[in-house]
Amino acid sequence: MPTPSMEDYIEIIYNLIDTKGYARVSDIAETLEVHPSSVTKMVQKLDKDEYLLYEKYRGFMLTEKGKKVGERLVFRHELLEDFLEIIGVEKENIYNDVEGIEHHLSWNSIDRLGDLVKYFKEDQQRLDDLKEIQLRKKK
Amino acid sequence: MPTPSMEDYIEIIYNLIDTKGYARVSDIAETLEVHPSSVTKMVQKLDKDEYLLYEKYRGFMLTEKGKKVGERLVFRHELLEDFLEIIGVEKENIYNDVEGIEHHLSWNSIDRLGDLVKYFKEDQQRLDDLKEIQLRKKK
DNA sequence: AATAATTTTTATCTAATGCAAAATTGTTTC
DNA sequence: GAAACAATTTTGCATTAGATAAAAATTATT
Numbered sequence: 147m148p149t150p151s152m153e154d155y156i157e158i159i160y161n162l163i164d165t166k167g168y169a170r171v172s173d174i175a176e177t178l179e180v181h182p183s184s185v186t187k188m189v190q191k192l193d194k195d196e197y198l199l200y201e202k203y204r205g206f207m208l209t210e211k212g213k214k215v216g217e218r219l220v221f222r223h224e225l226l227e228d229f230l231e232i233i234g235v236e237k238e239n240i241y242n243d244v245e246g247i248e249h250h251l252s253w254n255s256i257d258r259l260g261d262l263v264k265y266f267k268e269d270q271q272r273l274d275d276l277k278e279i280q281l282r283k284k285k
Numbered sequence: 286m287p288t289p290s291m292e293d294y295i296e297i298i299y300n301l302i303d304t305k306g307y308a309r310v311s312d313i314a315e316t317l318e319v320h321p322s323s324v325t326k327m328v329q330k331l332d333k334d335e336y337l338l339y340e341k342y343r344g345f346m347l348t349e350k351g352k353k354v355g356e357r358l359v360f361r362h363e364l365l366e367d368f369l370e371i372i373g374v375e376k377e378n379i380y381n382d383v384e385g386i387e388h389h390l391s392w393n394s395i396d397r398l399g400d401l402v403k404y405f406k407e408d409q410q411r412l413d414d415l416k417e418i419q420l421r422k423k424k
Numbered sequence: 425a426a427t428a429a430t431t432t433t434t435a436t437c438t439a440a441t442g443c444a445a446a447a448t449t450g451t452t453t454c
Numbered sequence: 455g456a457a458a459c460a461a462t463t464t465t466g467c468a469t470t471a472g473a474t475a476a477a478a479a480t481t482a483t484t
Contacts, residue, residue: 235394239393242391246386247385247386249385250386251385252374252382254375258369258372258373259372261372261373265415272414276400279403280397
């Protein structure tokens with residue numbers, strides 16, 4: 147099982163490769179706001195645990211295992227962002243909150259949250275009713 | 286700001302005092318499943334940060350600051366348990382999930398989740414509709 | 425007073441990070 | 455194309471939060 151921090155790295159690497167075609171130490175360091183040396187160290191660990199193949203100074207690619215995990219992590223992240231956005235959490239809180247909780251929810255909870263997102267997307271009236279409750283106490 | 290781990294301790298201490306009238310090192314160690322020595326160390330830290338008053342070998346009591354924080358933490362914990370229970374997360378996952386995420390949500394998110402709990406408690410039909418969605422894919 | 429239970433101290437461990445210096449790779453200039 | 459310089463990556467060492475384990479200190483019980 148990957149630790150929360152390992153999950154962060156896998157997720158970001160997956161996203162970078164998906165959008166740019168490759169991932170470099172410095173990209174990751176910038177995104178995660180950590181030092182390059184920390185990235186190198188984690189990459190070496192992820193290689194040891196076979197989430198990616200690493201050749202020093204030359205880069206790395208996700209293994210099948212890494213891709214599979216990465217895909218799920220990205221799905222989970224996006225679902226949680228969707229959810230918080232739908233229930234009306236302010237934009238500036240969403241990223242940090244998702245970042246904080248994504249590693250700590252069982253897949254059972256993730257599934258139920260998925261249902262909930264579907265519930266609200268399926269019928270606008272439901273969201274309107276929720277918004278109405280939110281407006282009440284603002285007075 | 287207390288760290289996640291500090292929050293765990295404050296929350297449990299608050300609960301113990303609330304239900305038993307006092308909190309001892311060994312109770313906390315048992316509840317949190319850590320060693321007594323870890324508890325002592327954290328209690329000393331919480332004393333330094335003025336969440337509680339500590340006299341070695343004699344026990345400790347929450348300060349006003351500690352009580353205030355503890356009360357909010359307990360409220361937040363219960364709200365999150367309510368929420369996961371309502372949306373149908375299995376009992377055996379609820380405690381761990383709440384334990385994991387409670388320290389990582391902004392109060393903005395907590396407020397919105399509060400609205401959501403109210404939304405479902407207010408009208409049974411809404412919950413029925415959600416359950417209906419959940420049943421769909423079970424087939 | 426002797427023994428048991430609890431609490432505390434000390435030393436050690438792990439995961440993750442930071443910083444500085446060294447190694448490697450990339451780029452420019454001649 | 456080679457030498458000089460720049461950028462990136464890696465290594466080694468230090469640090470932090472939190473936990474463990476075993477031994478020492480204190481308090482409680484018989």
